[in-house]
Amino acid sequence: MTLHDVPWPTEEEHKQGLVSWLNAMPGPVWLTLPGKDVNRHRVVVTLLHGNEQSGVEAFWHFVQNPPVCAVTVHFCIVNIEASLHGAPFTTRHLEHKPDMNRCFGKTGSDPSYALAAELLARINALKPEAVVDIHxxxxxxxxxxVSINDDEKHQQIASLFTERMLCTSVRLGALMEQTSDASPMVTVECGGVKDHNSVEVAKNGLHHFMSAEDLFFNHTGFWPVERLYHPVRVQLKPDLSLCYHDRFVEESDLTLPPDIDRHNFGWMAADSQIGWLGTKGLDAMTTNDGEGKYPISALFYEQDGELRLKHPAKLFMITTKHAIALSDCLFYMVVD
Ligand SMILES: [Zn+2]
Structure with a gap:
């Protein structure tokens, strides 16, 4: 697998639609849209996860009428192979392949690691003034x-898209972990694929990202950014069983309500019930905050089989997709 330079889609290709164009691509692709200043660069990465299409849909929106770009803008559309597996945009990564956004700064025998390295090398060679990775x-x-750096530059990139930024210490092999002062990188989570607003978030943000003369000074997309520190990743331990149900399911190690994602980013009071635990109790779960500060017992307690919050907290990136909850994580949280 390697990055292919491809031309901007033609009007004819645009008429045929995004999926048809993706189908015609030889693999991961790189497109370049020259700007007024061809010596400056910005990079948009998207579709690292094949089931997260808001970024590529926003790209497709701009294919026909791209804004006047202040600098040369590059689009890297990565995991087309996974995105076309089965029904379009339903597969995060192929089963026998690693998660592409866990391959950066890592080595491994799968070609995905080499692709991640190639993408990074391209970015480093261009020295773009900003990189966004849209999910x-x-x-x-x-x-x-999401950013590992909370300085003003990273906040300003984030503010083009959203008013919330997670400052994380968790290291997973994501692209944005490779950020630098010269080329700040930020992940943008546009919201759920089914959320009506997500493509609009990507489109509005990209419009500013492409057209703003100076991303770090006086641009019109600026929103004050709320920063959330030390997100803790909460997982079920390997090989344990998880159910989504509105009451405790016998034999399961953890039962979560099927609508738990409605709590995304809402403050929850101490003692709020999150779900139900099985015979292993709290020992079924584990946390990672990158620093080891928040073991599971610091965040939750069990009462009569119910999983409850010890402190007021915000939960986010809550998934109700069983496979993703087990392979990635249940949710992230920050404590007040
Ligand atoms: Zn993603």
Whole structure:
């Protein structure tokens, strides 16, 4: 697998539609849209996850009428192979392949790691003034950005798309972990694929990202950004069983309500019930905050089989997709 430089889609290709164009692509692709200043660059990465199409849909929107770009803008559309597996945009990554957004800064025998390295090398060679990586959450959610750096530059990139930014210490092998002062990188989660607003978030943000003369000074897309620190990733331990149901399911190690994602980004009070635990109790779950500060017992307690919050907290990236909850995580949280 390698990045292919391809031309901007033609009017004829645009008429045939996005999926048809993706089908004609030789693999992961790179497109370049020259701007007024051809010596400056910005990079948009999207579709690292094949089931998160808001970014590529926003790209497709701009194919016909791209705004006047202030600088040269590059689009990298990555996991087309997964996105076309089965029904379009239903597969995060192929079963025998690693998750593409866990391959950056890592090595492995799968060609996905080499592709991640190639993408990074391209970015580093261009020295873009900003990089955004556009995703969707797996459950319904408001939009938010994720960054490992909370400085002004990263906030300003985030503010083009959303008013919320998670500042994380968790290292997973995501692209934005490769950020630098010269080329700040931010992940944008546009909200769930089914959320009506998600494509609009991507389109509005990209419009500013492409057209603003100076991303870091006086641009019209600026919103003050709420920063959330130290998100904790909450997972079920390997090989345990998870159910989504509105009451405890016998034999399951954790039962979560099927509409738990309605809590995305809402403050929940201490003692709020999150779900139901099985015979292993709290020991069924584990956390990762990148620093080891929040073991599971610091965040939750069990009472009569119910899983409850110890402190007021915000939960987000809550998924109700069983496979993603098990392979990735149940949700993230920040504690007040
Ligand atoms: Zn994603």
């Amino acid at each position: 969707n959450t797996s459950g319904t959610s408001p939009a938010f950005a």
